Amino acid sequence: MLQRSLPIFFAGLVGIFMAVQYFVLHPGMARIYNLVLDWKQVVFACTLMLGVFSLIRFHWRKIARRTADAFYSLVVVISCSITVLAAAVFGTETGPYTWLYDRVQAPMQATMFSLLAYFVASASYRAFRARSVHATLLLLAGAVVMLGRVPTGDLIGFELHGQRVSLASIAAWILDTPNLAAKRGILIGVGLGMISTSLRIILGIERAYLGLSRGTGADI
């Protein structure tokens, strides 16, 4: 019982405090606020360690069971161990740890992301089809923004009532007006959603974050 009610009580207490302290300028409030922020960072750091532990445990089990893709799990465990050892023994400023970062991690991450250019090109060719009015509008907007967001966008254009209209200016209008309106609508929706979810957590209605189903307190 206490396992369920105590976390809900603390979540509500901290939630109410964080909402109230925003409007109350008192040194005592500020001290507790800083303490909460410090604890938040400590808890976050602990979750990172938990994440590493879970990752190693997950892959270790796959290696022990000799599954079909156990080799990749072995690569994960060995890479992780070598990196941790390199940092622990030689430090993080110079030596093998920085070499691993500069010569292995950075090129690998950059390469993976660079491959997107090929996938985007291939996917655009295959999937970006004018199948309906909506799809055609999306296609046109996409093409205009793509060409308008590179220097060619300033070169391609026409005169309208004595004013030059370039692809860059049309792309800027698309981003400044329809894009902005849509994004702002989404942001307002997300904001309202965050407020309602926060209230549900503070009031103890939302319990999914504890691994409990709503209301009944039964395990999911």
Place this chain on the structure above:
Amino acid sequence: MSLGARLARVDRRLIFLLMTLAVAGPILIPIKLPIIVSKEVEDFYREIEALSPGDHVLLAIDYEPDVMAELSPMSEAVLDRLFAKDTKIVALTLYPGGVGIAQGLLEEAAARHGKTYGEDYVFLGYNPDYSGTMLRLGESIKATYPTDQFGRDTRDLPILRDCDAYRDLSLLVSICGSQLSEFWAAYAGGRYGQRMVSGNTAVQAILIYPFYQSGQIKGFLGGLKGAAEYETRIQRPGQGVRGMGSQTAGHVVIVLLVLVGNAGYLAARRRRA
């Protein structure tokens, strides 16, 4: 096979080859393209130019190697300009994989401008929990980061002698490839009124417009094009300007492929009808 059918079935390998040529070609044979500075980049430039020597600037280098090609050119240009203006740079990263990038960029720029660590710039390193860090910095930088990236006590660093919270910072520059610029605007800007500008990947820059229009972000650099525009504005052509040829050719190839694909699709539809 008819022309329409051929257009609808271009071999994937040919698409990859075209993309390789489009990206690699302008690197091998540079193309000079006109670069016109946009309003958001001009605003970014004005915010940096408004700084005086000795002003403290918080530089958040929040990205990892995956988007390095797109964001490091703007980081280099901003660092060069900030050092040239003799501002004091307080740098940090909220990504564990960003430590190596930030450290490298800072050391290279400091060497170019003959700046001293601890006096002209400091690298606070990585701190977990982005929202907690952003909020805590508003109360105390030294309490949030008791030591810098190299284990030195931040209370002993001359650069932080008179600087301990957002109120002591003239500007926040957030360079990131994720939503962190929006969070900096909400936490540092919303709660503590911190003035800020941002540099973002082209994909992320689209999401920055609402914050720019409302004045929460005073100016921003969008992707490699933004970096190229800023380099042009400060008359320091670098990787951004050099990359424009490849980016332009890449975009043109994709648009042409979309046109070819649609020509094939429409021809096939007409045949079926």
